[in-house]
Amino acid sequence: xxxxxxxxxxxxxxxxxxxxxxxxxxxxxxxxxxxxxxxxxxxxxxxxxxxxxxxxxxxxxxxxxxxxxxxxxxxxxxxxxxxxxxxxxxxxxxxxxxxxxxxxxxxxxxxxxxxxxxxxxxxxxxxxxxxxxxxxxxxxxxxxxxxxxxxxxxxxxxxxxxxxxxxxxxxxxxxxxxxxxxxxxxxxxxxxxxxxxxxxxxxxxxxxxxxxxxxxxxxxxxxxxxxxxxxxxxx
Numbered sequence: 078x079x080x081x082x083x084x085x086x087x088x089x090x091x092x093x094x095x096x097x098x099x100x101x102x103x104x105x106x107x108x109x110x111x112x113x114x115x116x117x118x119x120x121x122x123x124x125x126x127x128x129x130x131x132x133x134x135x136x137x138x139x140x141x142x143x144x145x146x147x148x149x150x151x152x153x154x155x156x157x158x159x160x161x162x163x164x165x166x167x168x169x170x171x172x173x174x175x176x177x178x179x180x181x182x183x184x185x186x187x188x189x190x191x192x193x194x195x196x197x198x199x200x201x202x203x204x205x206x207x208x209x210x211x212x213x214x215x216x217x218x219x220x221x222x223x224x225x226x227x228x229x230x231x232x233x234x235x236x237x238x239x240x241x242x243x244x245x246x247x248x249x250x251x252x253x254x255x256x257x258x259x260x261x262x263x264x265x266x267x268x269x270x271x272x273x274x275x276x277x278x279x280x281x282x283x284x285x286x287x288x289x290x291x292x293x294x295x296x297x298x299x300x301x302x303x304x305x306x307x308x309x310x311x312x
Contacts, residue, residue, distance in 0.1 A: 083300070
């Protein structure tokens with residue numbers, strides 16, 4: 078893995094995608110997904126100028142974040158159980174995966190105790206996949222106002238994980254639908270939502286073309302995770 082080369086290639090691809098849809102490259106934030114990556118790799122990425130990192134698991138984050146550079150920001154991007162909200166509020170500067178009203182209420186309660194405000198994104202299961210978490214679109218629109226009333230939360234936008242496909246173009250309708258849902262949520266709230274977190278290593282260029290403001294990239298930046306490498310070597 079050459080982290081410097083990988084980052085340069087990703088930045089160039091972000092710029093090219095922005096050029097295609099007449100956007101400024103600085104309108105897209107690269108979130109480095111550090112699942113299974115050691116603290117040394119986080120530090121190396123930070124030295125290259127990356128300052129936003131994402132973790133999927135609370136337990137891994139608890140072990141890793143204290144060993145990482147203090148100047149970086151961390152977002153939680155995995156499924157969050159209610160009994161882990163206290164730790165999530167302590168560790169992260171944003172929770173991108175709020176997928177139900179009860180979870181939002183629990184985060185709000187933990188933020189009250191910590192005297193903290195928490196920016197959040199609402200995760201949407203745009204494709205209605207049974208295997209994935211996330212708001213069904215109709216329930217999102219029914220509950221977004223109530224979540225927005227929670228005084229310790231700042232609803233800043235939406236997040237999604239589309240169905241996996243070897244063809245990135247197949248993700249476009251799902252990204253487009255999330256953009257439309259953001260607009261519908263803005264109409265319900267009467268206020269703008271600044272963020273769309275969508276697009277990963279295989280499809281982030283399509284996501285940018287459809288309006289992503291945060292792209293979550295792990296494999297294209299750090300290379301295949303250890304378990305994936307072992308599986309490939311065994312085949």
